[in-house]
Amino acid sequence: MLRTRGARSTATRGRLLSNSLAVVFCLVWLFPVYWMVNTALKPRSEAMTATPHFWPASPTLHNFDVALNHTGFWTNLGNSLLVVGATVIVAVVLGMFAAAAVSRFRFRGRRTVMVAILVAQMLPGTALLIPTFLVFNEAGLLGTYTGLVLAYLALALPFSIWVMRGFFAAIPVEIEEAARIDGASTWQMLWKILFPLVLPGVVASSIFAFIAAWNDYLIAYTFMKDRGQYTLPVWLASFTNPASGTDYSAQMAGSVIFSLPVVVFFLLIQRKLVSGMSAGAVKG
């Protein structure tokens, strides 16, 4: 009896310790996000006080209004959507074909293709940035949306192939065999059987490609020299007013607006995150 109770109280203490640690961890890890939102909801005068206000005394949405009306927000949002949308469509369609090839076919050179895809994803940002800049400079693609989409495909395409490969590989081979017995051609097999079955993979890799392109700062910052051509990350990073100093409240509101779609997508695909992200969707 005594031993049981002793063991139980040790377990309870263990639980208590774990839960306290978890609470502390959550507080620390959540703090930056909380502080961003907290600042965004405070009037500028309240954000800059000697003793910080941990809760907005007079909450306001005014900062969001300021951010949305800040130079070029809507134009830059439009640019982002255009470039990101094109990247997602091309990466996912081409990625789907390529993933079908590497996961449902056996052919000589298949492993080489897979290794090449892996290596392509590990390349450092500046390694691609410098030569792409030079080539685009020659080709007149600098400062064009086409150029930006092409540069983003270098990030998103290998990655889409990786993600979708997992989905193709999970389709039981029996389905293919049954279709073949029924006389389906390879073409019908792809379009009628395999492609519809990887639809969840299409959704997942679209989201990953979206995040990769939406978050890019370096390439857009280097390639687009005109404010009207900026994408949202560049807009956000240049969110300062030389005349009155940085308006941190409005900047935090801008950060919330910019982060929101990504956060929503992350929460939506939560369960696939570990497998997907590890393939390099979000690079430093």
Next chain:
Amino acid sequence: MPGTDQTVRGNPRAAIPPPVPGHTADALPPRPGAAATRSVSAHHRGPWVAWGLLTPAGLVMLAVTVAPIAFLVYASFTDYDQRSLFTGAFDVVGTRQYTDLLSQAEFWDALTRTVVFTAAMVAGSIAVGMGVAQLLTRLGSAMRMTVTVVLILAWAMPTVASSLVWKWLFQPGYGVVNWMLTQTGLFGDMTNTDWSNSAPLAYLSIWLLIVWQAVPFIALTLYAALSQMPAEVQEAARLDGAGEWRVWWSITLPFLRPTLTLVTLMSVIWDFNVFNQIWLVSAGGPDSATTTLGVFAYRTAFVAFRVGQGAALSVITTVMLLAVTALYIRRLLRSGEDL
């Protein structure tokens, strides 16, 4: 739908080691990598369809990755500079850019910085990530869900946004971190401390930012691997009188090793390449104190417009990373992943 849950196991980067044979394997759907059964039907088809399907993606990759890398290597042997950008004229100068670089103290400083800083970031995020993964196994489902959501929020923040938040947290004058540190009374009045103006403090704040955003992926990946671990082995060890620490060291750690190795290699590659956070938080300063190889290459190529030299720098960085990538791919194959 097929492919939702299996992907977690099927994706190579999930790096979850195959469960102990015979234990959980039966409960799992057939491993997607089961090549033997797949090729039965696959060998009916000629390779032409496969190559046809690969062609569009292949052409794009050729244009946006292979050709640029080839051109990068070529440019690193030239004197390409600002003038060349307008006139298109430049000369092949052999290995001069490389010898120039190797004789510059600036290059060696940047290299040392990058290696040390990468090691510090990887060590920090792996240590915390491992702790959080262990913590997750000891929590009830509600608490575990809460921690997971918090992890995802930190993870999801785009680096541009998180860098701006960081600057605000550490802002001299009104930054909340300075205020809190002042309240502790340990470091005197820190209200006006400018973190980006002191080399150690700039490093510290960037290190915190990177670790903050790297921990979620590491913790969740390790937790996924931990939840595949058969509980019986641990229990048997405990019955034999092994303490918690001993159980972790002799049973948990060896079980996690393949995943841990892959996650570490990946973190090395990512952290070596960190750019946005440094660029936005400290811009490589003060006095190039936080100028890592990536920042150095960017400055050389796009601020000083010594493009040839920037290219040489990038080639050196890429070669170093390729070594790590090769190691990573070997580990991937060894962990039973069918490429």
